[in-house]
Amino acid sequence: MNRELSIDASHVSLGDNSLLTLELSAEGPGGLLQPALKAAGGIILLSFDNLTTDHEPLKFHFVYSIDGTKLKVRQQDGESPKGQALFNRIKLKSESVSLLNKQSVDIIWSLVEWDEAGTYLVKGDVDGEKQDFGPVKLVVMNGEADQPVRVTLGEAKREETNDQPLWSLIRHRTIDFNRYRGFIDSVLCVNNGAQANGGQLAGGRMFVPFNRLASYAMLKSATELYLMQEAGLALEHDPGGSGNLNTLPRRYDSGESRRLGGFSFSASELREEYLEQLENEEGKVLPYFKLIREKLSEVPLKEVPDLGPLGTDVCYGILKSKLQAPPLMELIWSYWHEEGGLVQTMNAISLRFQNVRQGGPGQDPLANLNLDPLRPLNNLFWGYIEDERFRLSMNRRNLEYRYEYGFGLIGRGIQDIPVAESRxxxxxxxxxxxxxxxxxxxxxxxxxxxxxxxxxxxxxxxxxxxxxxGAHNQYGDLPWTARSEMLVQQWLLARPEVREFLGGRIMVPYTEPWMDRVDNMKQLQGWNPAxxxxxxxxxxxxxxxxxxxxxxxxxxxxxxxxxxxxxxxxxxxxxxxxxxxxxxxxxxxxxxxxxxxRLNTPDNEERYLQPAQLIERQTAMQHQQLRRRGQLAPARVNALAPNLPQGVPVPRRNGLPG
Structure with missing residues (x-):
């Protein structure tokens, strides 16, 4: 058990008040505080030593006990020092705190009106077993009028709200590619240096040990299973401590504490304070989902056992798991990655793998790239290409972008399909x-x-x-499917074989290994250089x-x-x-x-234009600069953008069918 003593100010004046805080926390990741305390209770000792006097340190004993999930603290009976007004008025701010699923608690004393100047050392121990805490140093000044007054200005104090834990869960539960890649590698690949089929691959490089379509089918299934485990807002308590439900840093790092204004919380506090109970004891959900549930009160909730052969009607009802743990996915993630060229890069590699020449003037930019480095991935690319009929098309995604957010893609591969509704x-x-x-x-x-x-x-x-x-129509299903497909594309591009095929930018500090492949492809094709x-x-x-x-x-x-x-x-x-x-x-x-x-700012309405239009114009300007420096061949430019000064030519993004 860790002990840390702190005081709210290191310098005070006579007559001022102070708050003394003792923080008790459990050791080890995921540990709870209650088992670390004595079940029968114990003693907390506080010692105040005025170094400017010859007086013996004043010692105070506080008795703690555990009542169920409550930690109760009180001053030992019959202990009230005489002649010290300050210490006659030392009292606990709260005589009990909750230990339920807590890794740490604070015990706070209020010290009222310091009456004796000097330099104090405050320290103590728990249970008298040399579990010391402190010391902390405090200077009590006489506060004479001729002394200078120190004035400091700080950030306005924040007020804690019960919806703050939700944001931390969102930030820690959204999909991270590096964790996904580690999971897929553990499923499909042989670890570096491991033996496979009695032999070792040269250089210890990872490879996929399945043949034909089996590898790609395994990749798709593993991706779906990963999303089912990692994408949900897991709010239910995990008694066994398994899995990654509500996996958050212990006690939070300094950055998380700063984001929350110095407040701390646990997932159990989110369930107790923020979630709202549905009627008929159907469980706790987010306040927004409680409102939705009340509107659909006549629709039954379905548990997992209800989906069996002896269950109720499985064709009608609300799946309770989706109501309590909605998937943390937004389609805007897919939109921006598609604008960045992720899907187009995979499409270009797929065409080259099939020996299909891309359209446009001049030679295919990938024609001179040897496909031999992709040989270990033949079965995966074969399965990826054969699965194209079952993947979302670019037009299908574009229609949903416009339905949910009101903006979409622009390119030669995008059909101008009238939409019934747009945000x-x-x-x-x-x-x-x-x-x-x-x-x-x-x-x-x-x-x-x-x-x-x-x-x-x-x-x-x-x-x-x-x-x-916009939370209707294909909402929920299409973002999930698009994310699954794009994660597969990222994993394929992150493979070392693709780096050998396209080349990589080793010295550029990309946060994810697939990124340099996309930038290399955009440079080869003359696409958006951002x-x-x-x-x-x-x-x-x-x-x-x-x-x-x-x-x-x-x-x-x-x-x-x-x-x-x-x-x-x-x-x-x-x-x-x-x-x-x-x-x-x-x-x-x-x-x-x-x-x-006075600033060169865009027009008021310009910031509300479709991002694809702004990207196309920005691309034209960037290509114009590159052509002036002789870094871009004019043959790669084949279209003009509207509303550009002096007829600046624009390279239409190579919208290969998705």
């Missing part, structure tokens, strides 16, 4: 929210100003309602932001400006990185002040 005002609301968050951060940077979270709340409600309108890392940031951070808006209860009367301010504080890094990546990709700065005529 036309999503982009306006979302970008206005990001701009309001930027103004909030500017206010928060000045310590003399308390930033106002109410404008952010209004924008959050608007975006929340817009996202809810780095794939920016598109990846847009997809990853955009997904987390939209999930926190979609699943938050922002339209509830009980949610106010404090919740919105905490949301802005927590997601500050993601918002600012999203704004930077959007500017790098489209050339539009969402954080700029649109009324400042």
């Amino acid at each position: 036309a005002f999503f982009l306006r609301g979302f970008h206005s929210l990001l701009r309001a968050a930027t103004e909030f951060y500017q206010q928060a940077n000045f310590t003399t100003v308390i930033p106002d979270g109410f404008p952010i709340l209004n924008h959050l409600r608007e975006v929340h309602l817009t996202l809810a309108e 780095n794939i890392s920016h598109f990846h940031d847009l997809g990853t951070f955009g997904e987390q932001l939209l999930l926190s808006i979609r699943y938050g209860s922002w339209n509830s009367p009980g949610v106010g400006a404090t919740n919105a301010a905490n949301w802005a504080y927590y997601w500050r890094e993601e918002i600012q990185r999203y704004i930077h990546a959007y500017k790098a990709v489209t050339g539009v700065d969402l954080a700029s002040d649109i009324v400042d005529a």
Whole structure:
């Protein structure tokens, strides 16, 4: 058991008050505090030693006991030092704290009106077994008027809200490719240096030990199983401690504590304080889903046993697991990765694998690349190509992009299909929210100003309602399928054989191994030269932001400006990185002040244009600069973009069929 003693200030004046905090925490990852304490109770000793006097240190004993899941602390009977006004008024802030699923608790004493100046050392121990804590040093000054007064300004104090744990769960439960790659490698590949079929592959390189279509079928199945385990907002308690349910850092790192304003929490607190109980004891769900459940109160909930041969009607009802643990996926992740060239890169490699020449002027850019490095992946690429009829088409994804977010793709492979419904005002609301968050951060940077979270709340409600309108049709199924297919594409591109085929940028610090393959392909084909890392940031951070808006209860009367301010504080890094990546990709700065005529800022309506249009224009400008420097062949440019000054030519993105 770890013990840490702290005091709220190291220098105080006579007559001031202080708070003394003893933090008890369990050792080891995933440990709980209750087993580390004596079940029969014990003694906590506090010692106050004034170093400027010859007096003996004053010692105080506090008795603790465990009552069920409660830790109770009280001062030992008959112990009340005489002649010391301060220590007659030392008292506990709370005489009991909960130990339920806690890794740490705080015991807080209030020290009222320091009456004796000097330098104090405060220390103690637990149970008298040399489990010491402290010392902490405190200087009590006489506070004379002629002494200078130190004044400091700090960040406005935040108020804790019960929806903060939801954002941490979203940030830690969204899909991470590096963890996915490790899982797939463990399923399909032989570890480096391992023996396979009595022999070892030269160089210890990993390879797939299945033949023909079996490898690709295994890859698809393993990806589905991984998403089923990792993509859900797991809110149920895991008594066995297995799996990755609610896997969060112990005690949180300093970054997580800063995001939460210094507050800490556990997954059990989320279940107890934020989740709401459904009627008829059907379980706890997010407040937003409780509202949906009340609207569909006549529809039965289905448990897993109900899906068996002896169960109820399996064709009608709500699957309880989806109600309590919705998948943490947003289609915007797929959109930005598709804009970045992930799908087009796989399509180009697939055509080259089939010996199909790409259209356009000149020779196929991949014609001179030898396919021999891809030989170990023949069975996977064969299965991937044969599975094309069962994958989502580019047009199918594009229609859903427009249904959920109101924007889509542009390219030669995109058919101009009229849509029945489009979320036309999503982009306006979302970008206005990001701009309001930027103004909030500017206010928060000045310590003399308390930033106002109410404008952010209004924008959050608007975006929340817009996202809810698009949560129909193919929502849920198509994002899941698109994510599964794109994870498979990323894994294939991350293979070392593809790096040998396309070449890699070893010295560029990409966060995921598939990225340099996409950038190499874009350079070969003359596509959008913007780095794939920016598109990846847009997809990853955009997904987390939209999930926190979609699943938050922002339209509830009980949610106010404090919740919105905490949301802005927590997601500050993601918002600012999203704004930077959007500017790098489209050339539009969402954080700029649109009324400042001194800056070269876009027009008010320009930031609400379709991202694909802005990307196409930005690509044209970048290619124009490259041609001036002799780094791009004019033959790769075959189209013009509208509304460009001086007829700047634009390379239409090679929209290979998806």
